[in-house]
Amino acid sequence: xxxxxxxxxxxxxxxxxxxxxxxxxxxxxxxxxxxxxxxxxxxxxxxxxxxxxxxxxxxxxxxxxxxxxxxxxxxxxxxxxxxxxxxxxxxxxxxxxxxxxxxxxxxxxxxxxxxxxxxxxxxxxxxxxxxxxxxxxxxxxxxxxxxxxxxxxxxxxxxxxxxxxxxxxxxxxxxxxxxxxxxxxxxxxxxxxxxxxxxxxxxxxxxxxxxxxxxxxxxxxxxxxxxxxxxxxxxxxxxxxxxxxxxxxx
Amino acid sequence: xxxxxxxxxxxxxxxxxxxxxxxxxxxxxxxxxxxxxxxxxxxxxxxxxxxxxxxxxxxxxxxxxxxxxxxxxxxxxxxxxxxxxxxxxxxxxxxxxxxxxxxxxxxxxxxxxxxxxxxxxxxxxxxxxxxxxxxxxxxxxxxxxxxxxxxxxxxxxxxxxxxxxxxxxxxxxxxxxxxxxxxxxxxxxxxxxxxxxxxxxxxxxxxxxxxxxxxxxxxxxxxxxxxxxxxxxxxxxxxxxxxxxxxxxxxxxxxxxxxxxxxxxxxxxxxxxxxxxxxxxxxxxxxxxxxxxxx
Numbered sequence: 001x002x003x004x005x006x007x008x009x010x011x012x013x014x015x016x017x018x019x020x021x022x023x024x025x026x027x028x029x030x031x032x033x034x035x036x037x038x039x040x041x042x043x044x045x046x047x048x049x050x051x052x053x054x055x056x057x058x059x060x061x062x063x064x065x066x067x068x069x070x071x072x073x074x075x076x077x078x079x080x081x082x083x084x085x086x087x088x089x090x091x092x093x094x095x096x097x098x099x100x101x102x103x104x105x106x107x108x109x110x111x112x113x114x115x116x117x118x119x120x121x122x123x124x125x126x127x128x129x130x131x132x133x134x135x136x137x138x139x140x141x142x143x144x145x146x147x148x149x150x151x152x153x154x155x156x157x158x159x160x161x162x163x164x165x166x167x168x169x170x171x172x173x174x175x176x177x178x179x180x181x182x183x184x185x186x187x188x189x190x191x192x193x194x195x196x197x198x199x200x201x202x203x204x205x206x207x208x209x210x211x212x213x214x215x216x217x218x219x220x221x222x223x224x225x226x227x228x229x230x231x232x233x234x235x236x237x238x239x240x241x242x243x244x245x246x247x248x249x250x
Numbered sequence: 251x252x253x254x255x256x257x258x259x260x261x262x263x264x265x266x267x268x269x270x271x272x273x274x275x276x277x278x279x280x281x282x283x284x285x286x287x288x289x290x291x292x293x294x295x296x297x298x299x300x301x302x303x304x305x306x307x308x309x310x311x312x313x314x315x316x317x318x319x320x321x322x323x324x325x326x327x328x329x330x331x332x333x334x335x336x337x338x339x340x341x342x343x344x345x346x347x348x349x350x351x352x353x354x355x356x357x358x359x360x361x362x363x364x365x366x367x368x369x370x371x372x373x374x375x376x377x378x379x380x381x382x383x384x385x386x387x388x389x390x391x392x393x394x395x396x397x398x399x400x401x402x403x404x405x406x407x408x409x410x411x412x413x414x415x416x417x418x419x420x421x422x423x424x425x426x427x428x429x430x431x432x433x434x435x436x437x438x439x440x441x442x443x444x445x446x447x448x449x450x451x452x453x454x455x456x457x458x459x460x461x462x463x464x465x466x467x468x469x470x471x472x473x474x475x476x477x478x479x480x481x482x483x484x485x486x487x488x489x490x491x492x493x494x495x496x497x498x499x500x501x502x503x504x505x506x507x508x509x510x511x512x513x514x515x516x517x518x519x520x521x522x523x524x525x526x527x528x529x530x531x532x533x534x535x536x537x538x539x540x541x542x543x544x545x
Contacts, residue, residue: 050430057353084432094423096442107431110441156427163431 003028003167003197004049009063011044013056018044020221021063026214028166031189031198033208033229036218036244042201045218046169049199050086051079067167084111087160091172093152095144095159100136103144103155107163126158130188150181157188161196168192170200174207186211205245209233217241293521297514305515309479319516321478325394325489326463326523328482329473332398333462337405338455344406345413345451350439362414369407374467376404381471395485397473404468405458412454416447449539456531460524466493492520 004026011019019041026032034042047053048065051072065072072082084107095103104123113119123140127133132154136147144155153173160168170189174182189198189211202208208215209229216226217240225232225241236242304318311317344361352358380400390396420443428438444451466474474494482489496516499509 052426052430055426055429080432080434083430088430090423090427090430092423094421094427096424096427097446106428106441107433110428110431110433110437159427159431 001028002026003067004199005066005069006045006048007064007066009045009048009061009065011041011048011053011062012060014058018221019048022223023063024216024223024226026197026199028197029193029195030213031193031200031211033212033215034199034201034218035203035205035208035215036224038203040218041221042216042218043171045223046171046199046201049167049169050083050088052088054079084163085165086167086169087163087165088169089153089157089160089171089173092176093149093156095147095152095155098144099141100144100147100155101140104158104162107159111163122162123158126162127155129161129192130154130158131184132158148181150177150184153177153181153185154188157185161192165196167197167199170198172201172203175203182207205233205247217244219244290521293514293518297511297516297518300511300515301518306519310477310512316512319490319492319495319512319519321481322490322492322495322516323519323523324481325474325478325491326493326520328394328489329397329401329469329491330459330463332394332485333401333405334455334459336398337402337409337458340402341406341409341454341458342413342451344410345417346439346444348410349414349417350435350443365407365410369411371404372467373404373465374470376400377468377471379403380468385472390486392471392473392475392488393486394473394482394489397469397489397491398485400468400472401462401465404465405462408458408461409454412457413447413451416450416454417443419450420446445538445541449535452531452535452538456527456534459527459531463524463527464493464520466497469494492516492523496520 002025004024006022006024009019009022010017022041022045034046036042044053048061049067049072053059053061061073067082067086070077096106098106101123104126105119108119108122124133127136132151135151136142136155139146144152147155153176157168157173174185177185186207189200192198193213198211200208200211212229214227215229215232217224217232217236217238219240225236225238227237232241233245236245306318306323307320308318309321310319348358348361352361377400380396380403384390384396384399385392388396424442424446425438428442429435433441469491473488474491475488476498478488478490496513499516500506500513
């Protein structure tokens, strides 16, 4: 089943042509990695899926993006409804200055859920999903800032999962973390893709190879190659891809 | 051998000039504190003896050479309250608009320049403006409401500015995190941004209260009464106010020499009010800063 369907997407920051005629289909319950050198447009493309680029003034999109068959840039589409369905984890862990519990409950509360029992159940479930529960169960009322960077990032994933999205976007989620925390999050991605569609931007080639089913290689705003991760990393079709993954540039 | 020697000399020189510079800076900052203490000490010595229960709770008597300053204290509190009710919401909401909503950079810059200019307008001009608009054109007469509006106008630029700065210092990653969870912009501001910015916003509010409580010129033509033995009964009544009372008994009282002590007492009360307000602000600020972290 096709979850995300981008058709002939062009994107501009002012006059700068950041994405050039990109088409890509992402299947449900798979994980896809976007790789490519800095400034190649992979993060920009990712942020189109939950319309985070709307926040940047003077940008402009051409082409269409469908999620579950709905044109998400159609006039009638509500952006907050979209974002409920398409969760996002950022490069730097960004928990709110609230308690651990309230961080996870936040998404539920802003989406109008008042049933405290349900909120509590969901918070516990989400924290267990990201394997953080055992570490925080005795300090749910402590500030989220007291957690380590890796714990904070898992908290942010739990926060995103609590509102039961079907897609999880991850924008270099481990670039600010140590190797052990990174390993934990990669394990998590393996678990999560059973239930969610995961799109991850990464600068770490091994990470892309480890966590993704498919990989897209971006260069200068173009999608150079997109296919099975195994094939991209062992036998890419394009020379540019070959050069990048072998570290000859980037 | 020689170059090392030379280097050593430069080192010594560098350190000496650094030591000299920092001693100078330290001295200057101590001087500022010292001046503050001298002023405070002076007022306390001159005015302390006047302070009594009667002074704080009675109206002036005998051509303001005796009695107390109760109506002026109450009047000042009314004006603080009145102007705050007007200026806090308008100022905070304008600040929120400018930092969170306005997308038109030129418009925001224009508003910012205008508010900056407004904060540079001498307070006596605000007084004149308030008199012409609120007292005469709107026909409110010399009244608490006219004075409150005038003071509110005067303190708006400061409140807008500090609110804007407080919001600006909140990293966008918090906003994005909230928006990415399907929160609306308003929810994001109310639940994430404002609580974080609140401690700094409070500072701005309190600074404005300090300014409002001490200003004489804006209330001169809009509300302040020369002498009023009874308390105001409604917002359309005139009232006495500490700074104006101080001005009156030091310059145009019935017997300036005789009311000298009263003047220092009034000054002391005014300063204590401002200090207490500032102290309160700090406590509130710390309280909210802690709450934001833990909650």
